[in-house]
Amino acid sequence: GENVEQHPSTLSVQEGDSAVIKCTYSDSASNYFPWYKQELGKGPQLIIDIRSNVGEKKDQRIAVTLNKTAKHFSLHITETQPEDSAVYFCAASRGGLTFGKGTHLIIQP
């Protein structure tokens, strides 16, 4: 089955700086890659996704890139703000979502 590795497990950045979270997947048939944000006591919330026919997608301060050849995809958050502090999960899907173990993003004021 699919295996998704996510790094780093914890990321601390200064407010206003950029944050990058990276994931790799194992199943070359996976073709849908969503990112979720989970705040304490809440369910995961979809923040951006990308499909395998696209290399990059941007939504305001958030962008995702996909390298299908290398089976890598990354989440980029620019101009980080305190409300960006949360746990972020990547996932890969060829019909069912397999999640990475999450990155705890800490925004330092």
Place this chain on the structure above:
Amino acid sequence: DSGVTQTPKHLITATGQRVTLRCSPRSGDLSVYWYQQSLDQGLQFLIQYYNGEERAKGNILERFSAQQFPDLHSELNLSSLELGDSALYFCASSPQTGNTEAFFGQGTRLTVV
């Protein structure tokens, strides 16, 4: 608010007992997914239903079962509970099956004592 409703929010029960978790998907969504979230295992896919039929199975124990009813709500049944079953259980829904956005509920926190 994702539109996915899970009840109850919290559940405390003893080992050996059986519990039922309930999920109402977003209006119009046909697919329901169940996930277990624990500190050491992350989000683990348990099972998916699509329009009343089981579609995919993940790491679901034989002591666990689920079903999706004609009104599309779903229930996850956990029996012979063990301490290690303590976790957050999430339901997600999507309009179709396959590679499509999934929206999560707020979860049920199960504590087995």
